[in-house]
Amino acid sequence: MKNILIDKINNKTAKLGVVGLGYVGLPLAVEKAKAGYEVIGFDVQDKKVDMVNEGHNYIGDVVDSELESLVKEGKLKATSDYSFVSEVDAVAICVPTPLDKFKQPDVSYVISSTKSVAEYLHKGMLIVLESTTYPGTTEEIVKPILEESGLKCGVDFFLAFSPERVDPGNKYYNTKNTPKVVGGCTKECTEVAAELYRNVLEGEVYPVSSPAVAEMEKILENTFRHINIGLANEMAILCKKMGIDIWEVIEAAKTKPYGFMAFYPGPGLGGHCIPLDPFYLTYKAREYDYHTRLIETAGEINDFMPEFVVDNAMKLLNNHKKALNGSKVLLMGVAYKKDIDDMRESPTLKVIEHLERNGADIYYNDPYVSEFKHNGKQYKSVDYREFIDKADIVIITTDHSCYDYEFVVNNAKILYDTRNATKDVKENRLKINKL
Numbered sequence: 001m002k003n004i005l006i007d008k009i010n011n012k013t014a015k016l017g018v019v020g021l022g023y024v025g026l027p028l029a030v031e032k033a034k035a036g037y038e039v040i041g042f043d044v045q046d047k048k049v050d051m052v053n054e055g056h057n058y059i060g061d062v063v064d065s066e067l068e069s070l071v072k073e074g075k076l077k078a079t080s081d082y083s084f085v086s087e088v089d090a091v092a093i094c095v096p097t098p099l100d101k102f103k104q105p106d107v108s109y110v111i112s113s114t115k116s117v118a119e120y121l122h123k124g125m126l127i128v129l130e131s132t133t134y135p136g137t138t139e140e141i142v143k144p145i146l147e148e149s150g151l152k153c154g155v156d157f158f159l160a161f162s163p164e165r166v167d168p169g170n171k172y173y174n175t176k177n178t179p180k181v182v183g184g185c186t187k188e189c190t191e192v193a194a195e196l197y198r199n200v201l202e203g204e205v206y207p208v209s210s211p212a213v214a215e216m217e218k219i220l221e222n223t224f225r226h227i228n229i230g231l232a233n234e235m236a237i238l239c240k241k242m243g244i245d246i247w248e249v250i251e252a253a254k255t256k257p258y259g260f261m262a263f264y265p266g267p268g269l270g271g272h273c274i275p276l277d278p279f280y281l282t283y284k285a286r287e288y289d290y291h292t293r294l295i296e297t298a299g300e301i302n303d304f305m306p307e308f309v310v311d312n313a314m315k316l317l318n319n320h321k322k323a324l325n326g327s328k329v330l331l332m333g334v335a336y337k338k339d340i341d342d343m344r345e346s347p348t349l350k351v352i353e354h355l356e357r358n359g360a361d362i363y364y365n366d367p368y369v370s371e372f373k374h375n376g377k378q379y380k381s382v383d384y385r386e387f388i389d390k391a392d393i394v395i396i397t398t399d400h401s402c403y404d405y406e407f408v409v410n411n412a413k414i415l416y417d418t419r420n421a422t423k424d425v426k427e428n429r430l431k432i433n434k435l
Helices: 002-010 025-034 046-053 064-072 082-087 108-118 137-147 187-200 211-242 246-253 277-288 293-319 347-357 405-411
Strands: 015-019 038-042 076-079 090-093 125-129 157-161 180-184 205-208 328-332 361-365 371-374 377-380 393-396 415-417 432-434
Touching: 002 187, 015 025, 015 082, 015 108, 025 038, 025 064, 025 076, 038 082, 046 064, 046 076, 064 076, 082 108, 090 108, 108 125, 108 137, 125 137, 125 187, 137 157, 137 211, 157 187, 157 211, 180 187, 180 211, 187 205, 205 211, 211 246, 211 277, 211 293, 277 293, 293 347, 293 393, 293 415, 328 347, 347 361
Parallel strands: 015 038, 015 090, 038 076, 090 125, 125 157, 180 205, 328 361, 328 393, 393 415, 415 432
Antiparallel strands: 157 180, 371 377
16 A cells, blocks of 8 residues: 555655645645645635635735646645545645644644545545644644544555644745655554655655654754743843843854754744744643753743833833833834744834833834734734824834834834834934834
């Protein structure tokens, strides 16, 4: 059975499925179709299904013309009907794994999707979970659900975990050329999954001994960043109290050619990975009577940063004999990082909450986000060039490359730069207040 599936993979006659057509699933489905496979995308949101079938892209990392061409060629189609799972030889599950309000993993989407796949599971099929989650999910949750079909993992079907490595807006690394880690429930499961990815991707495929290893390495990747950003943020807080420029400190530290890697402070953590993934491990560690103290401490520091930003903004206004209450605040950028439209877990949303709690009137500009809704309130982007002279304070919360920072420095009444975005502006340096 393994050899039959590998042959179908190698001669491109295997039909592939992708469950979840979001930031991970749609780029993966496109790459599989570009590699020569017929691909079916599954999603419960009819709007996404319709957009894909019309060739309309909604993900920044997907090239519009490529999606349209693949749909027209019949290489890629989307559906909300999971009965088509019966037609595919391999399916990747790429659904969200959010945290609840207690920072515990919500694997309901994984469970629901796996049940939908299990209903149409057939012999010789490969299932790969790509959703980031805690170690043990593939073997403790996904495998038992699939085996309720009566088929046995490693004998009748193949199951593996391969963590997504999507970095929205990255100009060099993308789904196709980023190395791929694969861990199967059996040696044969790993072999089949690895063979599929080698036929689809340009990046190295790195097999590991089990799904748990692959799940843990993904958590390690993002916990590493989570903790080091927490360190940078704590250094920024201390440097602020001591009157030291944290950005100059980091630039100086970067001159060491070994033993140091630069991480930068900011108004908080954003995106769907770094603020969330480490807490999957915190949750799982409780089963083993262990508390992940470093992760939780870094989380506390990172979570404090939006409040720290607002406290500093309040002090800057006080220095100009202004109260935050009633002040017009212009926020530049609501995306969680520069040059993208992704607002998932954006720290700017927390900054807005703290500002409004203190009576500030909020205005924002983001060239990538024309409007958004948060806590039941609608916000619309304003033209920062026209509004800047009306704002009592301007806070740079996302360092988009397209902003005219020289204009901002010259025209803001009070400027607070939380991203060191104005570092190249030579004039009026004394007007710039930094994190």
